[in-house]
Amino acid sequence: MRVLVVDDKELMRDSVATTLARAGLQPAVAADGPTALKMIADQRPAAVITDLQMPGMTGLELLGEIKRIDEQLPVVLMTAFATVQTAVDAMKGGAFDYIMKPFEGDQLVAALRRAVEHARLVRENAVLRTRLDSARHRGSDKPVLVGRSSIVCRLREQIERIAPTQGTVLISGESGVGKEVVAQLIHCFSDRSGGAMLTLNCAALSPSLLESELFGHEKGAFTGADRLRKGRFELADGGTLLLDEISEIPPQIQAKLLRVLQERAFERVGSSVTQRTDVRVIATTNRNLDQAVNRGAFRQDLFFRLNVLPIHVPSLRDRREDVATLADHFLRLVATREGRPVRRFDEGSLGLLAAYDWPGNVRELYNICERASILAPGETIAASSIGPWLNMANSAHAAHSSPEDQGKTQAGLDISREPLAPSYWGVASTRNGELNHVASPANGQMAISVVDRPLEDIERDVIVATLHRHNGHRQKTASELGIGVRTLGLKLRKWKDLSLVAADL
DSSP: OEEEEEOSOHHHHHHHHHHHHHTTOEEEEESSHHHHHHHHHHHOOSEEEEESOOSSSOHHHHHHHHHHHOTTSOEEEEESSOOHHHHHHHHHTTOSEEEESSOOHHHHHHHHHHHHHHHHHHHHHHHHHHHHHHHHHHSOSOOOOOOOSHHHHHHHHHHHHHTTSOSOEEEEOOTTSOHHHHHHHHHHTSTTTTSOEEEEETTSSOHHHHHHHHHOBOTTSSTTOOSOBOOHHHHTTTSEEEEETGGGSOHHHHHHHHHHHHHSEEEOBTOOOEEEOOOEEEEEESSOHHHHHHHTSSOHHHHHHHTTEEEEOOOGGGGGGGHHHHHHHHHHHHHHHHTOOOOEEOHHHHHHHHHSOOTTHHHHHHHHHHHHHHHOOSSEEOHHHHHHHHHHHHHHHHHHSOHHHHHHHTTTOOTTSOOOOTTTOOEEEOTTSOEEEEEETTEEEEEEOOTTOOHHHHHHHHHHHHHHHTTTOHHHHHHHHTSOHHHHHHHHHHHHHTTOSOTTO
16 A cells, blocks of 8 residues: 655655654655655556645645546645644645654554555545446346357456456447446456446547546636546546447547547646546447448547457357347346246247347347246246247337348338237247247148248248138137237238239138
C-alpha cells in the first residue's frame, strides 16, 4: 500500500517514511505541494499525509487540490500548531483525520489504515452500484458458455488462451450471440478477476454523456455537473472495462479513447490534470469495423489498437446442435428466478427449435424459453405452444430485413392474418437429433419436410394436405387447423393466383 508523505522539513519526512516502512507500508515523499500533486497523478497512492504549515502551498490548499483531482483519496493532516478553527477548516475541506505533533508511530499508522479502509469501501460501493446498473440489462452476473458443439469448444479454447494475457480484446458477432458473456469469461479467467469489471453501452449515450461516463468530469465542467464524478476508467482501475458496441463511439471521443489505450492516461472533462489508469479494455461490435474504417466512420489507428486479440462469436444458426442444451439451461434459469418447477421441451418442440433460423440468436432463444416456461400449458412444453411464436418472430424479422434476406428466409409470410392454431403443430426428429418432418397429430401418416424451407411454404403444404384429407371441405379443414374459414379462403386464393395449389381446391 503506497502512502505519500508531504512535508517541507526533510527530517520529518524521513522520520514518518521510516515509521510507515516499518509498519509494512510503501512510503513515497514530496517536499512541497506541487511535487505532491504530480506524484499523486503519476503514482496513485492509497493515502496522503501532509503537514499543515508549508511555504508556497499550505496543507489546506494542497487538500483542496487533491480533492479536485480525486475526492475519494484520503488525506491526513498533521501539525504542531493546532487550533479549533484549523481543525474545523481541515474537516470541512475533506480531510479524513487530523493529528497533532508530536505523535506516536502507532497512532499515525492506525489513522492511515482507517483512512485507506474507508476509501476502499467508498470505491467498492461506487463500483457495485455501477455493476448493478449493468447487471439489470444482463439479467445475470454469472457468465456461462453453454454448448457442446465443436464451434463452442474452439471458442472456449480461444478464451482460455486470451484471458491470462493483458492485451486489448475485440469481440465481434451478430446481435444477441453472447459477446458480453465471452467478455465476462475473459475477465473471470484473467489475473484481474479480483478487480472490478464494468460495462458501458456506447450506443445508448449522447457524445457528451459518453465522454463523462468514460473519463469522469469536474464539478462545474458543464451544466448539471454539481459535483466531481469519476469515470469508468478510474472506477475500473486494476480491472476490466467492457465497451459494448464500440462502433457507435463518435469521432471526437475516439481520439481520447486511443490515447488511453496507448498511454494509459486521460483527463476528466473540465480538468487539465492527467490521470493514469491500469485497465484492460474489451470491446464488442456487431458491425464490420473494417468497412467503417474504409468509410471514414472509424479511426484506423483506433481499430488497430482494439483489434489486438480478436474473437468472433458464431451465430446460433451456425451451431444448431447447441439449441437443445441452451434451451434446457434457460428453462432452469427462469424456473430458479420465478421459484417454479423446471419445465422441459418435448421432442417435437426441440425439433422445431432446431429447425428455426434464430435471427435474434441466443437472446431470442432465451426470450422464447422464458415465454414458454411461463405461458405454455401442460407439464412439458409442446411444439403447439411455440410454433406460432416462431412464425411471428420470423415475420417480424422479415419486415425489418433486406429484400434479399426476406427471399431467403420468410417468403413474405403475412402475420396480419390468423396463424395456424397451436393444436396443429407436431414434430418428429431423426435419431441424430436433426429435424426431419412435421406430422399432424390427427393423421400421423402425413409428413412434410421443413428442413431449409420458409415457414410459409410449410404452412401451405400443411393446409393443402389437410384439405385433401377432408376431400376439399373447407369448414372441416379450418376447424382442424383452428383458423377461420375466411382466413383459409384468403390463403387459398392467394396461392391459387400464384398457381401454388391445385385448381380443384
